[in-house]
Structure formats: structure tokens, C-alpha cells
Amino acid sequence: MHALSIKQLKKTYNNGFEALKGVDLEVESGDFFALLGPNGAGKSTLIGIISSLVNKSSGSVSVCGHDLARENDQAKSCIGLVPQEINFNQFETVKNVVLYQAGFYGIPRKQALQRTEVCLKQMDLWEKRDTVSRRLSGGMKRRLMIARAMVHSPRLLILDEPTAGVDIEIRRSMWQLMRDVNQQGTTIILTTHYLEEAESLCRNIAIINGGRIIEKSSMSDLLSRINIEHFVLDIVTPLTAAPAIPGYVIELADEKTLNVTVPKNLGLNSLFAQLSMRGITVSSLKNKSNRLEQLFIDLVQ
């Protein structure tokens, strides 16, 4: 069964801006799905409509087999949303933020208290349960929103840039949390501007641009389409000009740094051999850009 099925979804705002121009999208149950797109592409509108925060103009949305328009209660009960912006009452305690949300989903108090404890412990926030939520750090606030979204055990969890603005250590720990949640059977739709995050976590991907889905495939299929990669080489001896090696595009960034475009069919061994022949010693190497990032830029431009 599809966790999410969208057909011909359109949205035109009152000012005439057409944010979605007929989106068709299906996400399988249990998937870890990336929804990527540049700013203004329609991601937030799409997520807003799925989670009932924005009214659609036309089309249909079905969540876990329940049509959002006809079986609104059942469809909403299947969704958990972690929004981009902090949107809980910052004057409430951490525990109450989660407990009230359980109440809104109609969970009886005794069960709600148990679920609140489980979710806060899972997000490592139980010790902070009596803290007023505005006093939490940025990373804790993000984790609190995940705990709140999980309290009614949703089958589909939508994470809208959940790691925006958090440091790399917290981001990595949140990745592990997301993997755990997905492994427990919850379908996850992730939007992010950190493409490394999408590449590392997601199995399938859709790219939206200009209100339309312009690409949808598995992550591995998409990445296999890359036929060139960009590397930055640090060299030991300063150069005055970039070496010319057939098949490779090499630029001199500065006297001790080379930017190299490597075709997939030629690989790196031949490049290193050619550089050695010219007496150039490479001290270190790194990817100039993430592989998915390169594809993303090519697709949306």
C-alpha cells in the first residue's frame, strides 16, 4: 500500500501565484523518501496541503489509503509533521507540549502520559520534561518537535528540514534517530537542503521545481547517472600552469591546488599515473561537491 498518493495536485494562491502545477507522487509504505527542491519550488506548499495547513486548489491526496478530503480524521491520524519553523508554545513545559498534542489526537490521558514518556526518552529529552520549552537549545527544540510528531505513532512522518541550523554532531545523532524510526516501520518523507543528508538516509527521491515533479527515482538509480565527478587536489610542489592531461579538465585554483573534472570511464588511477609522470605529487584529495548536489544542480538549472 502507498503511504502517500498524490494525483494532479494544484495550488494557486490568492495573489495568482501557481505554487503547484499538477503534482503526481507516490511514496511506498516503509520508504525513507527524499523530497528535494530549491527555495520556492513548491515543497512547503506540498507538505502544507498533505498536513492540512494549506487548502488545495484541486487534485487529491490520499494518506495510507485514506482520502484527505473524504476521510479527513483517518488520514490526519496517519500523519506526523515536523515543520521547518519552531511552532510549539514556547511558554509550555516540554512534557506539556507533547502531552497536549496527544490530547488533540484523542489519546486518553493515561495512555498519553505513557506515550509522552516513551517519545521524550527516545529523543533524549525526558530529563528536560519540566523545563519551559523556550529554554531548550536549538537541537533540543528540533528533537522536541520530532517527539511531538511521534506521540500518536504516525505511519507517515514528514520531516521538513529537521536539521536546519543544528551543528554537525547533533545532525548526525538526529540521522541515527530518523533511521531508527524508519526501521521501526514508519514511512519518512524528508525535505532538506543538505543533500549529503538525503543521499545518506533516503532510498527514493523526488525533485520538485517550479511546481512540478521533475525527477522521481531510487537514489541508487539517480546516482548511477552521474558520469563525471569533481575533485580538488592539493599538490606538494607549486605550479604556474595547470597540466594538460587528455580526457580530464584541469584548472589551477591556486599554485598548490588543482580542480579536476574526472569522467567516470577514466577514473582516478590513470589521473594519478599521469600526474606522477609529470612530477606532480598529490598530498590530499577531496570531492569538490557532493554527488547528489551535482545532479541536483544539473536538474534544477
Add this chain to the structure above:
Amino acid sequence: MKHSIAFFTILGKEIRRFTRIWPQTLLPPAISTALYFLIFGKLIGDRVGTISGETYMNYIVPGIILMSVISHAYSNVVSSFYSTKFQQHIEELLVAPVPNWVILAGYVSGGIARGILVGIVVAAIATMFTEVKVMHWDVAAAVFVLTATLFSLLGFINAVFADSFDAISIIPNFVLTPLSYLGGVFYSLTMLPGIWQQVALANPILYMVNAFRYGLIGVSDVDINLAFAITGGFIVLLTGFSLFLLHRGTGIKN
């Protein structure tokens, strides 16, 4: 069952909110009404004499109680629902399977709860200055609750349309307060000259104040049945309009 849990969650949250900040919500009406009773009821009232056979103090008690109910029921819903919009945690309700009527009932009940609590506080203060009589319990209780309901609904509608903190203070300051003062709280309709009696009859608050006065001391300038019809009619109208706004997502959905 599911919806009743959601309703009591909203109501409980609202009650906890205004009781937690009691120095802002419960203390000011106690102080300001004590001053009304002292200055208007005691110091000036002793020189005014009687109105409809009642001392001036006894005559103004019902209106002052109801004026507090009106302003606090209104301000509870308008400030709470606007903050919910402003801080975006209205989204917590919109993503959950909470029907619009439950959202409306939850916030309006929060306003009624605060209106009634403030009304009781003010009535308790009044007992320090005079004996508070209740001649018709049923009328007094019904007017008390219906007035709180009506102004909670108005507060809700104000919050739905408000897009700044200024917008939630304009109506209380420039509409509600003048209408309350001109709603027969401090005087009888018969004391107004000619045409002004007809003008005053266009003020809906006048009917509620007089109906409540009838409930407490058995005196009214207007027909009680008409007062109930006007209050009930407004409640039905405002409930329908509020549900329409929620259905359209006015002010809360893009």
C-alpha cells in the same frame, strides 16, 4: 470520545493559561471593581439616592459584574487564539484530527470559564460593600453564561481576523468599553433624555445588563424575553460565522 478528549485538552490548556498568569487575569478586575464600588457605589452613591427603589450601590453591582464578564471573556479568547496564531502553534490543532467545532468550543469555553471566574471574584468583592441579592437564580445564571459565550465568540472572530497585536486591542478599547459604559451599568434608561433612550436601545449590552440586573435585584428597563432573544440570536449568528471562518481557513491557513 476522541473529540471530547481534544475538547477537554484545549479547555484544560486555556484554564491553566489564565490561572498561571493570575496577576494579569484575575487580580486587576478585583482591584478595579473594588475602586468602582468604593468611589461610585459608596462615596458618590450615598449622595445619589435610590433608583427603582434600590440603593445606588445595589443598582450598579449587576452591571459591574457583567461588565467584567464581558471584557474578560472577550480578552481571554482574543489574546489566547491570536497568540496561538502568532506563535504558529495553531498548526498543532490543524494537523490533528480536531474538527472545527471542537476548536471553537474549546476556545470559547476557555473564555466562558475566565468570564465566570472573574464574575465570581467581582461578586465576592461586591459583598464587601453591600449585600449581593439573587432574586432569580435561573435568569442570573443564564445571562451570566450566555453573555460570556457571546463575547467569547466575538473575541474569537477578532482573533481570526487580527494580523497584529494592535488589531486585538482596537475593538476592546474603542467598541466594547464605550458600549459597556453606555449599556446602563451606572444609570437607568429612564434617566436618559428623549431620543437618547431610543439610541441606547440599539446597544445590545444594555439588554444583557438589564436582564442580569433583573436576575439579581428584580429590576429591568427592558423586556427580559427580548434580552434573551437578542443574546441567543447573536450567539447563533456568531457561532455560524466563526465556523464558516474556520472552514475557509481565514487568517489561519494560506
